[in-house]
Amino acid sequence: MSRPLPPFAELLAQCSTSAVHLETRDVYAVDEEDQDLKAWRAGGLASVEDRSAWWGPFHDSVADAVDRGVTVQRARAVSLPATEYIRFEHACTPRNVEAGEDVRWLSRDLALGLLLPAHDFWLFDGRLIRWHHFAGDGTHLRDELDDRLGFAEQAAAAFAAVWDRAVPHAEFELD
Secondary structure, X not given: OOOOOOOHHHHHHOOOOEEEEEEOOOOOEOHHHHHHHHHHHOOOOOOOOOHHHHOOHHHHHHHHHHXXXXXEEEEEEEOOOXXXXXXXXXXXXXXXXXXXXXXXXXXXXXXXXXXXXXXXXXXXXXXXXXXXXXXXXXXXXXXXXXXXXXXXXXXXXXXXXHHHHOEXXXXXXXX
């Protein structure tokens, strides 16, 4: 199950059809987002039109994958009213969309009856999972790869269930 973890960009570069990401936490404490979070709190988050201020390697990887015909989707199941972090994430999502991701949001209240995994994940080509492990405070602990077919099928089903109920980013309101 667990094996050495190549960088995200490498995993996405190896994708040929799809990369889907399920996020289910209301708080993340990700060091590389600290600067943007502080800017957002101060009302100074760079606009999506100012690519030079925010575009980075992640966006390059997504744009390259989409240009190759890979479908990149992200679904977020969130509690409402939203946490400060989710409000920040919502404000930054146009960057993901600009890079080529299709992003949808699902209020946790509308997720009743769905069986969701305990961990966020990326699923590449419906066969390789990159599980994300977080502490209770949102601190990222580690990632692990998992290529067990049964788990990949379960992850795909969970993502599809959220995706089918979720609202496109442009239509999702936090309040």
